Amino acid sequence: MTASPWLISRRQDLLWLIGPALLSFALVAVYYALVGPLHVGHAVVVAMFYLPWAIAFDGSHAFATYSRSYLDRGFLTSSVPFATLSLLVFALGPALVLGFAFWKDGGLLRSFAVTFNRFALTWGYFHLCRQHWGIASLYARKAGEHDPVGRRLEACLLGAGLAFPYVFFTSQFYQPLGLAERLGAPEQSFDEVATLLLWVALGALLAVTSLRSRASEWSRGIRSSFGSLAIACSSTGTFLLAASSVGFERAMSLACAITGVAFAVSAVACLLWLAVRIHGGRWPSGPKWLLISSALLAHNGVFLLGLPVPIAVVAITIFHNLQYHRIVRYYSRNTYLAAGRGTLVGRLAGSVGLFIAAAVLFGAVTTVSKQLVNQLLENEFWNYLVGAMFWGIAFHHYVLDAVLWRPSRSTALARSLNVGAVAGEASA
Numbered sequence: 001m002t003a004s005p006w007l008i009s010r011r012q013d014l015l016w017l018i019g020p021a022l023l024s025f026a027l028v029a030v031y032y033a034l035v036g037p038l039h040v041g042h043a044v045v046v047a048m049f050y051l052p053w054a055i056a057f058d059g060s061h062a063f064a065t066y067s068r069s070y071l072d073r074g075f076l077t078s079s080v081p082f083a084t085l086s087l088l089v090f091a092l093g094p095a096l097v098l099g100f101a102f103w104k105d106g107g108l109l110r111s112f113a114v115t116f117n118r119f120a121l122t123w124g125y126f127h128l129c130r131q132h133w134g135i136a137s138l139y140a141r142k143a144g145e146h147d148p149v150g151r152r153l154e155a156c157l158l159g160a161g162l163a164f165p166y167v168f169f170t171s172q173f174y175q176p177l178g179l180a181e182r183l184g185a186p187e188q189s190f191d192e193v194a195t196l197l198l199w200v201a202l203g204a205l206l207a208v209t210s211l212r213s214r215a216s217e218w219s220r221g222i223r224s225s226f227g228s229l230a231i232a233c234s235s236t237g238t239f240l241l242a243a244s245s246v247g248f249e250r251a252m253s254l255a256c257a258i259t260g261v262a263f264a265v266s267a268v269a270c271l272l273w274l275a276v277r278i279h280g281g282r283w284p285s286g287p288k289w290l291l292i293s294s295a296l297l298a299h300n301g302v303f304l305l306g307l308p309v310p311i312a313v314v315a316i317t318i319f320h321n322l323q324y325h326r327i328v329r330y331y332s333r334n335t336y337l338a339a340g341r342g343t344l345v346g347r348l349a350g351s352v353g354l355f356i357a358a359a360v361l362f363g364a365v366t367t368v369s370k371q372l373v374n375q376l377l378e379n380e381f382w383n384y385l386v387g388a389m390f391w392g393i394a395f396h397h398y399v400l401d402a403v404l405w406r407p408s409r410s411t412a413l414a415r416s417l418n419v420g421a422v423a424g425e426a427s428a
Contacts, residue, residue, distance in 0.1 A: 016326035021294035059363020093388025113180035139288035165303035194240035201233035221403035
């Protein structure tokens with residue numbers, strides 16, 4: 001009997017892992033109907049879209065990560081160092097805000113706040129793009145694909161194909177986000193911010209080096225987190241230095257051109273590679289290419305329309321949210337429910353209603369609090385400081401996912417996801 005190429009089942013995968021791309025377009029269509037023929041006010045439409053999504057989908061999917069980690073006694077028992085040290089990510093943003101607040105009497109604080117918010121958004125976007133790639137990797141393994149050349153070409157296609165619309169949207173449809181961007185910051189101040197970020201990158205790199213001799217899973221997780229921080233700070237700092245030299249508009253246009261060319265070249269290379277495979281009788285995984293195609297269509301279709309940022313964020317991220325919830329649900333039922341309902345995670349896995357109630361409550365508390373800070377705190381220092389604290393929830397979610405979803409390093413996880421030993425991750 002031939003093994004199924006689907007991760008859960010054909011119906012479930014199409015509904016939850018691939019099909020949500022259609023929901024992205026449906027939300028865009030509803031937005032245009034509301035602000036167009038129905039003449040609903042823009043602010044009302046944004047609130048109608050953003051708040052329900054943030055509470056019911058985005059905040060709740062962060063809770064799903066905690067149900068898979070801190071509510072799991074087995075995880076806490078086996079990963080005490082990582083579970084403890086990963087909490088330091090909550091201090092990352094506030095520590096940087098405090099540092100810039102006192103550096104040169106706070107003269108660089110606003111410039112740093114602009115940089116930090118854009119960095120946070122970009123990390124979030126990378127996180128959801130990485131999840132698409134992780135699920136595509138699982139499909140490849142289910143289909144028995146082991147072609148390293150094809151895997152690299154697919155990674156280039158998905159990476160460039162998702163980076164291009166994000167860079168294009170940011171470059172061509174710029175919209176000020178947050179208090180710092182609304183107030184404005186002088187371009188010449190960003191080179192000093194860049195220099196300090198490069199020093200942070202150096203410190204993170206030294207931390208990676210010091211942990212290299214340790215082979216435990218928790219040290220790999222911390223090392224991966226510091227490595228990501230080093231890459232993020234060094235790339236952000238380098239971009240800021242370049243932008244300070246040639247101007248932000250020109251730097252963004254150049255980044256847009258580079259990612260666009262990379263997208264086109266990788267698309268042509270993948271098409272040629274697929275033609276060679278099919279000609280040789282080696283058909284690629286259908287579900288994998290449905291996923292890759294749906295992600296590319298959704299991201300490019302939404303971002304290239306030049307929508308308001310909150311609408312674009314909702315339309316793109318809900319795809320990621322539904323994927324994540326379904327993967328976590330599948331894992332939890334196969335892991336915790338199989339072990340019985342005696343634990344909290346077992347009860348959450350066994351009751352959809354209980355899980356939804358807990359997840360939505362978590363989303364409501366974190367979302368409403370964050371929005372109140374954004375709207376009511378007009379003092380720059382406190383707005384940036386408390387806002388950075390709330391970003392810590394998202395950062396912690398990204399760091400946890402970078403370690404939790406690696407079937408290639410966990411036979412128990414591979415068994416729960418029914419994929420065997422996988423060379424890849426199911427999430428970012």
